[in-house]
Amino acid sequence: MDGQTLTLRSDTDGRIRRSARPYDRITVIGMGAWGTALAAVAASAGREVRLWGRRADLARDINETRVNTRHLPDAHLPEGILALTDLPAALEHSEAVLLVTPSRTLRKVCAELRPYLPQGVPLVLCCKGIEQGTGYLLSHLVEEELPGHPVGALSGPTFAKETVLGHPTAATIAFEFRYTDRLRPEDSPAARLSVSMSSSAFRPYISDDLVGVEIGGAVKNVIAIACGMMTGAGFAENTRAALIARGMDEMKFLAEALGGRRETITGLSGAGDLTLTCSSTTSRNMSLGVQLGQGKARSECFDGKKVVVEGEVNAISVVDLARRIGVHMPICETVHAILHEGAALDESFTDLWARPLESEPRALSIELVHPKARRDPAQ
Known part of the structure; x- marks a missing residue:
């Protein structure tokens, strides 16, 4: 296939079946419970995952014992996750970045990421809220701090512990769709992220309504x-x-x-x-x-x-x-x-x-x- 996207038509219901290319290397910003759970989801889906946080002791525990001893002590994490406190190393060659920080610290974290983000890499909000004072949706905040990157959100009924333990879980991945995304939806960031995170237990749905998804969260x-x-x-x-x-x-x-x-x-x-x-x-x-x-x-x-x-x-x-x-x-x-x-x-x-x-x-x-x-x- 040489990296090309294959399009198939179902014989049963007439719907077009499309294959999307996953993002192979994903960085997760935030070593809390939900960040760790999403790192586990991506690793279980076959991705190479860098999990960044500030605490060296947690990074060491995750790398040595495959357990986040502070936030998810009962869950054993899959192989394929490298926990880091070095931000440039965590972002090097990343193809997609999941932002899993408290909403109140998001603007500060974005400023820290700015010098090290690979050009044009999609950013996925995995925190929920509206910025106090400005009234900005978090996607607007990120677009202001980190222009030139597609910005989306991952949201849904997802407790971290249940997700990391492999209980069947569904969520929505939303990005605004450009004209070219509608012509070739399989190449859109939302579709590619959905494929990147999909496993036998985690099922992401695709949306173009970023505002609706953010407001719900x-x-x-x-x-x-x-x-x-x-x-x-x-x-x-x-x-x-x-x-x-x-x-x-x-x-x-x-x-x-x-x-x-x-x-x-x-x-x-x-x-x-x-x-x-x-x-x-x-x-x-x-x-x-x-x-x-x-x-x-x-x-x-x-x-x-x-x-x-x-x-x-x-x-x-x-x-x-x-x-x-x-x-x-x-x-x-x-x-x-x-x-x-x-x-x-x-x-x-x-x-x-x-x-x-x-x-x-x-x-x-x-x-x-x-x-x-x-x-x-x-x-």
Whole structure:
């Protein structure tokens, strides 16, 4: 085949079957649980993987014992992963780079990468959020810091431990499609990354809706905190299901306002990720909400340890962005008020449920005063 792409037509359903060339050498930036899990996924798919992080002890453990002793102590990593603390060495000859750092440190990390990135190499966001202050989606941030590189995102219902242990897992890989990508989709970064990461256990789907995928990943963490709060306060499945469904609607409105597609929010990176994150305390977002709902002070959560919870940060940036562009997101507003404005949890959720009664299809456009709404003291 000499590196050429083969195109086949199925005799059964008429769909064109295409073969895409994988990226053979992948660099993963971030040696935490999710970065390590994605390194394992890529190695299991036959790729040569460089896993970069700042901690020399973790790099040594991974190289010598095939275990990330701090973040995934129960998982044995496959061969084909080389852990490094030397950034130039990690990026040398890389064909694709996965960015798996906390969203709040992403801009700083991009500045560190700039001198060493191979020209034109695709960058894949594997963190989720909206930049506080600017309101930028993370892809916009990366494009600003690292121009000249295709930027995409990998997102979906993916707990790191389950992924690295080989439980069947699906995710979405999204890049904006250029005209040439539509003519030859098998040569697009999204298609090539999908093939690069595919294995018997990990199944990536391909998307051209980068905005929709990013919004799903950013907002679901905030909704998960809401679900956790109500669970911790003693409410049951009805409440959680309602928050998931209406939270997904908030995700749709925000994605659509920014040029994304509502359809994307019903997929893996939206409904799939939202359902997973809102259903288990394996999620730090859900876990934080549960502890707060049980009446713990924020400083007492996670046994007083400093644990980064993306939804706690995202509650600020998501609500700020929604307010800027005029999108109403009452669940996210409620979480923001409790976490960052000192609002009482019980009163805030009572008010959430007593908002004006609305029609579920937007086109019906009905709004009624809720009979149990508290009167505004100023009136």
